[in-house]
Amino acid sequence: MRILLLLPFIGLLWVPFYNHELPTLFGFPFFYWYQFAWVPLTSLLIWIVYRHEKSKGEE
Template identity: 75%
Template sequence: MHMLLLLPFVGLLWVPFYDRATPALFGFPFFYWYQLAWVPLTAMLIWIVWKFGRA
């Protein structure tokens, strides 16, 4: 279950994957909205690991 916490590191440390401007979302380039999308996703992953790691 703790392996889920590696997803944000893999998703954000591999910069060539998201180093581009398209596709834009509400006028934001992909580079920005991809990084911002990881903020709530990471919080959700931390909650999942916390919730199910206690059992």
């Protein structure tokens, strides 16, 4: 489960993957909204891992 915490790191580490202007979302270039989308997604992943660890009795 802890491997999920690597997803944001990997998703944002390789800048050439998301260094594009198109597609835009509400007028924001892909470069900006892709990074911004990772903020709630990372929070969700941390919460999922936390709940899983808590259910196993490890905090």
